[in-house]
Amino acid sequence: MTKTTTLTTTAGAPIADNQNSLSAGERGPLLLQDYQLIEKLAHQNRERIPERVVHAKGSAAYGTLTITSDITKYSKAKVFSEIGKQTEVFLRFSTVAGERGAADAERDVRGFSLKVYTEEGNWDIVGNNTPVFFIRDPLKFPDFIRTQKRHPSTNLRSPTAMWDFWSLSPESLHQVTILFSDRGLPQGYRFMHGFGSHTYSFINEEGERFWVKFHFKSMQGIKNWTNREAEAVIGKDRESAQRDLYEAIEGGDFPRWKFCVQIMPETDAEKTSYNPFDLTKVWPHAEYPLIEVGVLELNRNPKHYFAEVEQSSFSPSNIVPGIGFSPDKMLQGRIFAYADAHRYRVGTHYEALPVNRPRCPVHHYHADGSMLFDIPNRGDAYYEPNSFNGPVQTARAAEPPLKISGDADRYDHRAGNDDYKQPGDLFRLMTPDEQNRLMDNIAEAMQGVPEEIVKRQIVHFYLADKAYGLGVAERMGLKGAVAIQAAE
Numbered sequence: 001m002t003k004t005t006t007l008t009t010t011a012g013a014p015i016a017d018n019q020n021s022l023s024a025g026e027r028g029p030l031l032l033q034d035y036q037l038i039e040k041l042a043h044q045n046r047e048r049i050p051e052r053v054v055h056a057k058g059s060a061a062y063g064t065l066t067i068t069s070d071i072t073k074y075s076k077a078k079v080f081s082e083i084g085k086q087t088e089v090f091l092r093f094s095t096v097a098g099e100r101g102a103a104d105a106e107r108d109v110r111g112f113s114l115k116v117y118t119e120e121g122n123w124d125i126v127g128n129n130t131p132v133f134f135i136r137d138p139l140k141f142p143d144f145i146r147t148q149k150r151h152p153s154t155n156l157r158s159p160t161a162m163w164d165f166w167s168l169s170p171e172s173l174h175q176v177t178i179l180f181s182d183r184g185l186p187q188g189y190r191f192m193h194g195f196g197s198h199t200y201s202f203i204n205e206e207g208e209r210f211w212v213k214f215h216f217k218s219m220q221g222i223k224n225w226t227n228r229e230a231e232a233v234i235g236k237d238r239e240s241a242q243r244d245l246y247e248a249i250e251g252g253d254f255p256r257w258k259f260c261v262q263i264m265p266e267t268d269a270e271k272t273s274y275n276p277f278d279l280t281k282v283w284p285h286a287e288y289p290l291i292e293v294g295v296l297e298l299n300r301n302p303k304h305y306f307a308e309v310e311q312s313s314f315s316p317s318n319i320v321p322g323i324g325f326s327p328d329k330m331l332q333g334r335i336f337a338y339a340d341a342h343r344y345r346v347g348t349h350y351e352a353l354p355v356n357r358p359r360c361p362v363h364h365y366h367a368d369g370s371m372l373f374d375i376p377n378r379g380d381a382y383y384e385p386n387s388f389n390g391p392v393q394t395a396r397a398a399e400p401p402l403k404i405s406g407d408a409d410r411y412d413h414r415a416g417n418d419d420y421k422q423p424g425d426l427f428r429l430m431t432p433d434e435q436n437r438l439m440d441n442i443a444e445a446m447q448g449v450p451e452e453i454v455k456r457q458i459v460h461f462y463l464a465d466k467a468y469g470l471g472v473a474e475r476m477g478l479k480g481a482v483a484i485q486a487a488e
């Protein structure tokens with residue numbers, strides 16, 4: 001046995017008795033001077049920080065990104081600089097709608113948040129296990145999330161709110177089709193793909209820009225639960241995904257993903273039949289094939305869930321030289337939202353915490369604020385520009401100019417946008433069994449929803465593919481009525 005250490009207060013003073021509080025006489029009452037009791041109770045009161053407003057339930061691990069092929073002609077990012085290069089990563093998976101105590105095996109989109117600690121700063125890909133999303137304008141995000149969370153009066157999840165919003169937002173159809181397909185209920189985080197989802201940009205040493213989408217293909221294969229299987233799992237284990245990930249890594253069975261990109265030359269964005277910056281659309285692989293770049297491996301569990309997983313803070317605004325944003329309106333909204341959330345949820349200096357801290361030197365002129373752990377070593381250079389050798393900007397991080405045109409206005413993103421072709425194509429790609437399970441899952445989720453809303457949504461399914469609309473209508477006992485409505 002190792003030698004025991006002496007228990008102390010947070011100020012380091014030894015504690016004489018950690019079993020009995022200080023009382024006036026054997027039966028009490030207690031004395032206010034028992035500051036050790038007060039410290040203990042006060043600390044407990046402060047053990048929780050606000051949970052993430054979405055993606056509150058999650059699991060994470062450390063690992064590596066290893067580069068296996070040369071893409072330096074597309075990006076000058078140092079993380080890609082040579083074949084065989086390994087960079088440390090932290091990957092957090094999550095469900096979206098449930099609170100911190102939610103069961104893992106629920107039908108929901110899964111988060112896939114990757115922090116790559118590159119030598120030129122942290123690069124975060126805050127994606128999902130789906131290549132598309134429910135909405136295409138960030139103005140609708142808080143509305144959408146309301147429909148996924150609890151009803152303000154009943155405090156219950158509301159299928160009516162969900163289907164009402166989706167049926168009034170046809171751009172959601174693609175993601176809704178994925179959510180209710182087999183892929184909407186993965187057996188665990190190891191058995192699903194990850195996607196950056198948005199279009200980002202790559203910039204090479206010559207200053208050329210390419211549009212890029214990021215993909216992570218599970219090397220464990222895809223495995224999903226049916227609704228009934230998931231119910232049985234949840235009945236026994238609410239932490240099934242956390243357990244699976246943790247135990248696999250502890251047992252040395254390290255999960256891996258093939259890291260791939262789709263690349264679009266900058267000027268192609270004018271030519272595609274769809275808007276390549278629309279988050280509800282995929283880029284067809286036949287036009288923009290997957291290019292393999294590397295292997296992502298998870299091989300180390302965090303030691304402390306709160307310190308590392310709960311306090312981890314990811315943001316799509318974390319880019320590095322050679323990787324940039326795109327005009328995608330959703331991405332633009334997210335560039336603001338995440339760091340703002342972290343300053344509130346974790347604190348001003350959240351990026352100095354061990355899990356978030358870049359593995360490269362950090363030099364900035366931001367000043368004070370709560371929890372400033374490091375003593376800034378700036379001397380007289382505490383503003384910029386200065387004459388005291390303070391840190392300065394670098395042209396290496398500059399991007400080529402991006403041509404923008406058009407009048408400032410609020411453009412109707414639903415007018416003239418084809419919300420049906422890609423979901424219809426996805427439906428037609430499924431086997432008859434997969435189609436049946438999709439439509440069964442939808443009908444199950446629509447139980448109790450007012451008929452007017454159900455009919456409105458069935459029209460969207462019908463417009464994607466007649467068999468899709470009719471199949472759901474039949475399951476809802478509404479076949480004739482909907483077909484007529486859709487045909488009109």
Ligand code: HEM
Binds near residue numbers: 128338
């Ligand atoms: C978490 C906002 C769209 C994936 C969050 C958080 C906020 C947020 C505030 C909590 C952050 C925290 O407290 O740490 C938004 C807004 C969106 C949006 C405003 C749209 C405008 C998306 C999209 C994706 C996504 C399109 C995926 C493609 C995630 C993930 C997390 C998250 C994975 C969890 C991050 C983690 O693991 O800590 N989002 N989100 N979000 N969001 Fe979004």
